[in-house]
Amino acid sequence: MSTKGKHPRADQGTDPFEEKLQRLKEAFNTGKTKTAKFRAEQLQSLGRFLQDNSKQLHDALDGDLGKSGFESDMSEIILCENEVDLALKNLQTWMKDEPVSTNLLTKLSTAFIRKEPFGLVLIIAPWNYPVNLMIIPLVGAIAAGNCVVLKPSEISKNTEKVLAELLPQYLDQSCFAVMLGGPEETGQLLEHKFDYIFFTGSPRVGKIVMTAAAKHLTPITLELGGKNPCYVDDNCDPQTVANRVAWFRYFNAGQTCVAPDYILCSQEMQEQLVPALQNAITRFYGDNPQTSPNLGRIINQKHFKRLQGLLGCGRVAIGGQSDEGERYIAPTVLVDVQETEPVMQEEIFGPILPLVTVRSLDEAIEFMNQREKPLALYAYSNNAEVIKQVLARTSSGGFCGNDGFMYMTLSSLPFGGVASPEHSDAQRSPYSLPFRFPRAVPRRQ
Known part of the structure; x- marks a missing residue:
């Protein structure tokens, strides 16, 4: 195969990964990753990588997604640093055997649970949070004593380059490797047997990864996406709701798996929300959001075209402008949206917010329950009973009342979805797995 393009590969007919994977497996079999000293050293080195290369990471995230320094710090780098600190603080405790009770037949014996690493772990990261969703699973994998293959997304090419060139300088290269490539190379990588696979991305690719994993x-x-509903009750302050929804919908140009994907509200509330959303958008991004340093860009032309097509759904009440050359789509609000339109059939993953009108709380709950269980669900009301009803009568990976996804900054809360199309390992100690999250199904108000 020609080396012209993104990633060179070995000559046709050879396996470009075989030798490296074998070396990683041999390193794990020596037991070097199992000591607390080794794990702590690698975690400390990972922390230095984040500190030493902050500028390079900021520049890469700006080049890929147009992220401001604030967004990059808040949603990527600081969260990773916090995760490293958390792991170092708790490493000794996590590694301890867990005593369990005995019975009459084993009264003179000792019983305990020992948390062991899986072995060789593959982490496949997405392009929307390419640092966060690579490093945070890596922290868990290191803390649990695994060897790791890291596969950054080739779509966020600037971040991929930084991770590939700089991260190996900080980690033990006999135990950790960054491997590059597009779909073809990832397919080749998945043909190999790993002891655990952690994938973040789309349900479509998730099916491919799961099929490959099933062979072994x-x-x-x-960790897949979701079409996350947001119910807005008549009993609330429209401007407060608009400020919070706009902040979380348009953060990272809407390319966030836990962002509110659509609003359910009454016709009366819609008439109040639209001008309130316009006020919020102007406040956050100015009169011309295209010139705002705080609004990101769509990752590539393919996703830009897909989102541009969704602008034809319903009626544009706010925004709707786009610029293909800049991969810019304005913060947009759609009204008069029908549930059969394309914008309601797929996760939007962009700065477009449809408003769908319902006549009652019961109708809103029925609307949500007729669809796949979402990764996140939001409800806004000054009436606590309304929030409790939505919480009690729906099912979702995460639930938040009167706020957005700030709960994602809490390492004390688990993260994950509910069954299809989202899978998470529940009922397991976080460090009997190679990762801290997703590890359970949280529901919260």
Whole structure:
């Protein structure tokens, strides 16, 4: 195969990964990753990588997604640093054997649970949070004593380059490797047997990863997307709701798996929300959001075209402008949206917010329950009973009342989805797995 393009590969007919994977497996079999000293040293080195290369990471995230320094710090780098600190603080405790009770037949014996690493772990990261969703699973994998293959997304090419060139300088290269490539190379990588696979991305690719894992009966965590509903009750302050919804919908240009994907509200509330959303958008991004340093860009032309097509749904009440050359789509609000339109059939993953009108709380709950269980669900009301009803009568990976996804900054809360299309490992100690999250199904108000 020609080396012209993104990633060179070995000559046709050879396996470009075989030798490296074998070396990683041999390193794990020596037991070097199992000591607390080794794990702590690698975590400390990972922390230095984040500190030493902050500028390079900021520049890469700006080049890929147009992220401001604030967004990059808040949603990527600081969260990773916090995760490293958390792991270092708790490493000794996590590694301890867990005593369990005995019975009459084993009264003179000792019983305990020992948390062991899986072995060789594959982490496949997405392009929307390419640092966060690579490093945070890596922290868990290191803390649990695994060897790791890291596969950054080739779509966020600037970040991929930084991770590939700089991260190996900080980690033990006999135990950790960054491997590059597009779909073809990832397919080749998945033909190999790993002891655990952690994938973050789309349900479509998730099915491919799960199929490949099934051939080897490899345990797997899929962190996929979701079409997250947001119910807005008549009993609330429209401007407060608009400020919070706009902030979380348009953060990272809407390319966030836990962002509110659509609003359910009454016709009366819609008439109040639209001008309030316009006020919020102007406040956050100015009169011309295209010139705002705080609004990101769509990752590539393919996703830009897809989102541009969704602008034809319903009626544009706010925004709707786009610029293909800049991969810019304005913060947009759609009204008069029908549930059968394309914008309601797929996760939007962009700065477009449809408003769908319902006549009652019961109708809103029925609307949500007729669809796949979402990764996140939001409800706004000054009436606590309304929030409690939505919480009690729906099912979702995460639930938040009267706020957005700030709960994602809490390492004390688990993260994951509910069954299809989102999978998470529940009922397991976080460090009997190679990762801290997703590890359970949280529901919260």
